[in-house]
Amino acid sequence: MNGTSSPPRDAAVTAGAAVRLSGLRKSYGEVRAVDGVDLTIAPGEVVALLGPNGAGKSTTVDMILGLTMPDAGSVTVFGAAPADAVKAGAIGAMLQGGALLEDATVGEMVAMVASLHRNPMPVGEALARAGIEDLANRRGSKLSGGQKQRARFAVALVSDPDVLLLDEPTAAMDVGSRREFWRAMQTFTDSGRTVVFATHYLEEAEEFADRVVLMRAGHVVADGSVAQVRALAGGRTLRAVVPGATEAAVADLPGVTEYQLRGQRIALSSKDSDATLRALLAAFPAAHDIEIAAIGLEGAFLSLTSEEES
């Protein structure tokens, strides 16, 4: 788990990092949009950037893409400056409201972007991966919000990039489209590509990211696996009926941070519910009606992003 001043991971990862941000800062007038971010993302990681409105997610993404110049600090993408990585086709991006041509068809737009790159994937493949083969002949002006997002996805994919940066990719999609989008994304990440996405949908981070970077007011306030970030805010709750349970035995279970015992019923919070459950069943094999509930990323998110500004 890394905090705001996370040390670089081991040297090999740092050297071969897909994305490396070091001391990154960007202010707009008085607003410190990004205020000292250090982050090393390894190839193959799927990272969710989470945070409330104005946390600095889009500004961070824009700096990784070379669209915004940092005031201080550095960004490298596979060791190169963002502009060079973009030129080499190593980065694909899907931005909030990224422009699409009104009069060109989806197929034409994707083909146009493909022609700018040295080793693009076939246009048909990009359309298929984005799940919009049937929209190849539809003009930009005729697309729904969700379809536009998928057209942007095809555009982002066609250079066959090593890193995909997605700023709230599913914002305009209905539940079904969102699911399909993430299924398509899974195919992309299964091939070892790196994905960094900003989202407000906690469940998307929970379901699809290997790693969650929680931002608030330009800072990284938590960085780790979904389970780690959740644990930061209190872990999970476990309830069970446990014949023979005693206060001392419950208090002794590993990971327990607080507990209540009423007759045979226990309710506890644990920072390591797997260890707690194993020990509980070993000590009390007759335990039954066991329920474990995650505090949820939402709980962690709220508690970590609503703290008083330090």
Ligand SMILES: Nc1ncnc2c1ncn2[C@@H]1O[C@H](COP(=O)(O)OP(=O)(O)OP(=O)(O)O)[C@@H](O)[C@H]1O
């Ligand atoms: N071009 C700009 N000019 C002035 N202020 C800006 C600009 N871009 C961003 N900001 C400010 O910087 C801060 C961070 O904005 P940013 O868009 O990076 O946050 P975000 O986490 O992506 O938010 P959201 O979830 O609402 O998209 C905000 O206070 C925003 O108003």
